[in-house]
Amino acid sequence: MSAALTTRQQIERTHHDRVASRERRDFYAWGALDIADAYACSLIDSPQGKVILDLGCGRGAHTVRFAQSGAHVAAIDLSRGMVTMTQQRAITAGVGDRVAVQQMSAESLGFADATFDYVFGHSVLHHTDLSVTRREVWRVLKPGGRAVFLEPLDHNPLLNLFRRLTPWRRTPTEKPLRLSDLYFFTEPFAHSSHCEFYLLALGAFVFVPLQRRALFQRALRLLNVVDQKVFRQVPALRRYAWVTVLELRR
Numbered sequence: 001m002s003a004a005l006t007t008r009q010q011i012e013r014t015h016h017d018r019v020a021s022r023e024r025r026d027f028y029a030w031g032a033l034d035i036a037d038a039y040a041c042s043l044i045d046s047p048q049g050k051v052i053l054d055l056g057c058g059r060g061a062h063t064v065r066f067a068q069s070g071a072h073v074a075a076i077d078l079s080r081g082m083v084t085m086t087q088q089r090a091i092t093a094g095v096g097d098r099v100a101v102q103q104m105s106a107e108s109l110g111f112a113d114a115t116f117d118y119v120f121g122h123s124v125l126h127h128t129d130l131s132v133t134r135r136e137v138w139r140v141l142k143p144g145g146r147a148v149f150l151e152p153l154d155h156n157p158l159l160n161l162f163r164r165l166t167p168w169r170r171t172p173t174e175k176p177l178r179l180s181d182l183y184f185f186t187e188p189f190a191h192s193s194h195c196e197f198y199l200l201a202l203g204a205f206v207f208v209p210l211q212r213r214a215l216f217q218r219a220l221r222l223l224n225v226v227d228q229k230v231f232r233q234v235p236a237l238r239r240y241a242w243v244t245v246l247e248l249r250r
Contacts, residue, residue, distance in 0.1 A: 001238050002188075005105070007224070008173040009078060009105060009107075009200065010074050010171050010218050011171055011172065011180070012078055012079075012127055012171055012173060012174075013078045013079050013080075015080065015171045016077070016078045016082055017080060017081040017082075017124050018081075019079075020059070020079055020081030020082045020084070020085055020135070021081060021082075022172055026187040027055070027216070028206050029034075030041065030213050030216055030217065031217055031220075032141075032205075032220070033053070033150070033243065035197060035198075035220065035221070036150055036197040036198070036243050036245055037122065039195065039197070039245055040120075040122070040148050040149075040150045040198050040245045041062070041120075042054075043064065043146070043148045043245070043247050044048045044066065044069075044071075044118050044146075044148060045069055045156060045228050047066050047071040048067040048069065048070035048071065049071070049072075050070075050071050050072070050117040050118060051071070051073075051074070051116050051118075051201070052066050052072070052073045052074070052116060052118045052119070052120060053070045053073075053074050053075075053076070053109075053111070053115075053116045053117065053118070053119045053120070053140060054066065054073055054074070054075040054076070054093035054120050054121075054124070055076060055119055055120065055121040055124055055137070056076070056077055056078070056106055056121050056122070056124030056127070057076060057077045057082065057083075057086045058085075058122065058123075059078060059085045059086065059089065060075060060082075060084060060085055060086030060089040060090060061089060061099075061101055062120060062122060063075040063086050063087075063089070063090055063101070064093045065082050066120070067090065067093070067095035067098040068093065068095055071098070071118075071184065072098055072099075072100075073098060073099045073100070074100050074101075074102070074111070074115075074116070074156060075090075075099060075100070075101045075102070076101070076102050076103070076104035076105075076106070076109070077101075077103065077104070077186050078105055078106070079103070080103050080169065083101050083102065083103045086099075086101045087099075088100045089189070092128065093224050095221065096228035098131060105123060105134060106121070106127075106133050106136065106137075107128055107129055107132040108131050108132075109139070109140050110138070111140045112120065113139050113140065113143075114139075114140070114141065114142045114143065115140050115142070115174070116140050116141055116142060117142055117145050117147060118146055118147070118148070118172040119137050119140065119141055119143060119144075119145070119146075119148070119202070120147070120148050121148070121149040121150070122145075122149075122150045123150060123151060123152065124149070124204075125149055125177065126151055126152060126153075126156060126174050126175055126176050127149050127156070127173070127174045130181060130185050131184075132182060133185075133217055134184075134185045134187075134188060135188070137248075138188045138189065138250060139185050141158035141250040142250070143250055144249065144250060145249070145250050146247065146248065146249050146250075147189075147230070147246075147247070147248040147249075147250075148245065148246070148247050148250075149207070149210075149246045149247075150243055150244075150245050150246075151176070151243060151244055151246065152176040152177065152242060152243050153176055153178070153179050153194075153196070153240075153243060153244055154177055154181075155178065155179070155240050155243065156175035156199075156240040156241070156242070157175075158202070159202075159242060163176075170240045176245070179181060181238055182194060182244065186248060187246075189248040189249060189250055190245065190249050190250060191246050191248070191249040192247065192248050193246075194238075194244045194245065194246045194247070195225065195243045195244065195245050196231060196238040196241035196245075197227065197241055197242065197243050197244075197245070198220075198227065198241055198242070198243060199225075199227050199230065199231075199237060199240055199241045199242070200223045200227050200230065201220050201223035201224045201242075202242060203216075203223055203224055204216050204219035204220040205217060221224060221228065227241070
């Protein structure tokens with residue numbers, strides 16, 4: 001990386017380098033975010049032949065998924081450990097020729113203006129300076145191009161209590177988004193929409209300490225159906241969901 005890192009970026013990089021070296025065995029490995037993730041990926045609806053930026057690629061699951069769908073993918077991450085994992089994953093999956101991986105900050109993208117048809121990010125914006133990142137995302141998107149982000153929300157007091165009780169699960173510099181942050185981020189874009197997931201579905205997490213994976217996954221699916229009905233009837237409750245999927249069009 002050519003640009004000097006801020007203190008926050010150094011903290012983020014160190015944390016994610018450490019995480020990259022460990023196998024994930026928690027509720028995320030059980031598919032806790034699979035429903036929202038599937039929806040987010042469905043918004044990348046025409047990947048064949050398109051150029052996609054995977055912003056904060058992590059271990060490379062989405063990078064490989066998009067490349068296998070026929071896209072050319074530029075994958076970036078602040079963490080060298082995550083970059084290495086993504087490179088190896090793409091090669092193992094046989095899509096190394098469709099993937100270019102670089103260590104890079106989301107706040108300083110080394111790409112020309114109007115490069116990408118899509119920008120995709122999974123749990124990345126809340127680690128960044130939103131004012132800088134939105135400018136960079138808007139800049140590298142082609143006119144009419146779309147960006148899709150899955151991000152945690154900051155309105156549910158029970159979720160925030162869990163976050164305070166488990167500080168080792170996250171960096172001290174990250175901050176889940178409030179609705180005001182979403183609206184701020186969407187300002188330069190021609191179109192935006194967002195869809196929330198996991199409110200009553202959070203009840204499925206009672207099966208996690210009991211190590212009942214199948215029950216957890218079944219309850220999550222059933223309660224998500226209920227959540228979507230509740231959100232349609234009482235939109236004000238959306239803010240208390242765990243995550244949102246944000247779609248933007250330049």
